Amino acid sequence: MAKKVIFACGECHRILEEGIDECNAHPDAHCTGDWQGYVVILNPSRSEIAKKLNVETPGNYALKVNIR
Ligand SMILES: [Zn+2]
Numbered sequence: 643m644a645k646k647v648i649f650a651c652g653e654c655h656r657i658l659e660e661g662i663d664e665c666n667a668h669p670d671a672h673c674t675g676d677w678q679g680y681v682v683i684l685n686p687s688r689s690e691i692a693k694k695l696n697v698e699t700p701g702n703y704a705l706k707v708n709i710r
Contacts, residue, residue, distance in 0.1 A: 646660055646661075648675065649662065649663045649673040650675075650703075651665035652673060652674060652709040654668060654695075654696070655703045656704075657680065657702040658673065677707045678706045679704055679705025680703075683701060683703055686698050686699065686700060
């Protein structure tokens with residue numbers, strides 16, 4: 643059986659739902675299954691990681707997205 647790949651948006655780092663390979667906010671952005679570091683950001687305005695990733699919406703994000 644093929645391993646299911648979860649994609650992350652190369653633009654906003656948001657981790658997409660299973661089976662989704664396109665970010666709602668960034669249809670043109672490159673999405674990839676090659677990412678590292680799963681972080682849940684609940685309160686972007688109080689999160690250092692959110693500032694670093696330029697995240698303004700609560701959600702699940704990848705710390706690092708490898709875009710070739
Ligand atoms: Zn995005």
